[in-house]
Amino acid sequence: MRMRSIKPKALIASCIAHAPRPPDAERSVEKLTSARGVTSLAYLIVRNTSQNKATFPCSEILMHLLNNTCDVYVAVQALCYQREQQVSMMPQPIRLRIILGEDDARKLILPAGISDSIEELCQEIKTNFGVQQDFCLQYQDPDFGNDFVNLTAISEINDKATLKVVYLDSVQLQSFTEDGVTCQPVRSPTHSFSSSSDTDNTRPVSSSGSSPSTRLSVWPSVFTVPRFSYEAELQLEKANAEFIAGGTHLTPSPKLKSHLLERLAEEIIKFKVYPTDNDLNEVAEALVKQHPCLREQGSFNGCYGWKISLKYKMANVRTKLRGLGCAEVLVNSLKNKAQDKSKAALNVKKPRRAEVNYCPQYPKGETTDSLEKERIALLSEVQKRNNDNIVTMKMQKTFSYRRQEVIQGQPFIADFKSRWPALFTEKEIDKEFLRISTVPLLSRFFYELDLYTPRMMELFRGKGGVAGRKMRHIMVAISKDDTIHTRRACILKSLCVYLNEDHEKLVKEYTNTEANTEAMEQTVMGVYVIHQEGAEPGDDPENIGVLIEGVEVLTGLRSIAIACALLFGLIYCLNLSYPPELKCTFEVLQKIIMKLDGQRLSSKAQFLKKQANGVNELETDSCKPDIFFFKVSAMQICVYCFKV
Structure with missing residues (x-):
């Protein structure tokens, strides 16, 4: 008997289909058993698979194929067995209880099982709950009466485990030991819990010597859309319901659109004054994802117009900040540029390597003269022994003054070292890098x-x-x-x-x-x-x-x-x-x-x-073990099918 022209890819797709068993599966099996041989059976399987209506697990498909043929589908049997083994070994979902605050505990489900490392688990928590601060995790250790202990191995986590998020401040307690044995970055936990939704990302890194505009965290991996005004939220809620019901898009009024852009710009300013195109695209995508009624018809990604509007909005915001004397924007004004470079788009000084505090404002109540006096006092303090605490305090206080001198003046290294000798030590470089990037060096x-x-x-x-x-x-x-x-x-x-x-x-x-x-x-x-x-x-x-x-x-x-x-x-x-x-x-x-x-x-x-x-071409396909396995035997199946 010769089979009809069934494509090998379609036959392979039918073999690897693993859909939930419907209630009428037994009746369907009996109906297919009486069909005209393997040709009709394979045809129905392929048709159902192509229409996403596959009704049989691999074992039943294999059973009926073998009942109608001798050893033609031996290769298919091996493939289906491999598929069942892989399905049986699939990781089970993990459910975790995550304590984000004193009165804030949430449930986290990991469909693919536990993460491979603690860093990946932390990223999952940040992504799912919108946490933007750095933190470490603690788990309940049964050896100590289920008290919380710092998590150092991912193997300590089981299903339905309870993890506690301990937020980190900017003080680094330990970097590395003298003998060179490293540890994971550890910083002292804050005294109170807070979630990303109520965390003020513009609060100072330190309680003293910082300006109100000092930023605490880098650009988030997942941008969180802020809450809008009560009136705007009501309009968006109603429009979202209409979009879900009938697919009706909202055309926002000028007032509503202006308010949305204003709130988004305020949220962007917490992280960057000069966001890149990718950053603005992330914000626009997050907006239309949370409020699908705002998706644009005719746009290739549904939010390109919002991205352009945000780009112009941020330019207007920078103009306002320049008028208010914001140092990070004022440094690029034409007055502060040389005559041969007095063009708006020429030599723009902005963060290019993920600097969080690129050119901060002076601390509250401080002026250029007062900070210059602090610098002169620092020259004598650095020469004293066992004076690290005072030196660190004065370096923190003069951070904004020093950064503006570096960015605006661009001094020679020899001159800058003579003015700031305290910076050129291993300890102070580590702390200065932390102030700039919020990451320990x-x-x-x-x-x-x-x-x-x-x-x-x-x-x-x-x-x-x-x-x-x-x-x-x-x-x-x-x-x-x-x-x-x-x-x-x-x-x-x-x-x-x-x-x-x-x-x-x-x-x-x-x-x-x-x-x-x-x-x-x-x-x-x-x-x-x-x-x-x-x-x-x-x-x-x-x-x-x-x-x-x-x-x-x-x-x-x-x-x-x-x-x-x-x-x-x-x-x-x-x-x-x-x-x-x-x-x-x-x-x-x-x-x-x-x-x-x-x-x-x-x-x-x-x-x-x-x-x-450890990712190469073979390992990239390992996330799809069935497809990779079938690549080896596809030709063999094709030969078997057309020999029948």
């Missing part, structure tokens, strides 16, 4: 770097060609001295090579001679390592530091990895550009390691991220 840098290290070492060792030989030569140091500092240094050097950049531009090694001293003075930016003349390859270096514009801004550092992390922090603190010859390396450090503005990646960074996360 050293703890995040080393935690993420160590997290990616095993996978990166596999990638580097598997690399071929000239780049592979260079990386294997760099990795030889690990076999001679397998310490955390050596491993990190080799990973950072190999990362440059993997991205087709010169690692010697990042880490420059010298001997303590006068000729090398002159070469160091010509260095624009990089980490320097000085070895004693005649030293062996495994000997400790004499000095490790950071060079910018030929100036030794940092010296006496403990390792190359710490020097690279501090160099990255100084680029933010001094508002410098990435070196062109190391552009990709610093992009990876920013967007993958530090997770700052990681949504937009270059092709090199995107490929590295997929490889470092």
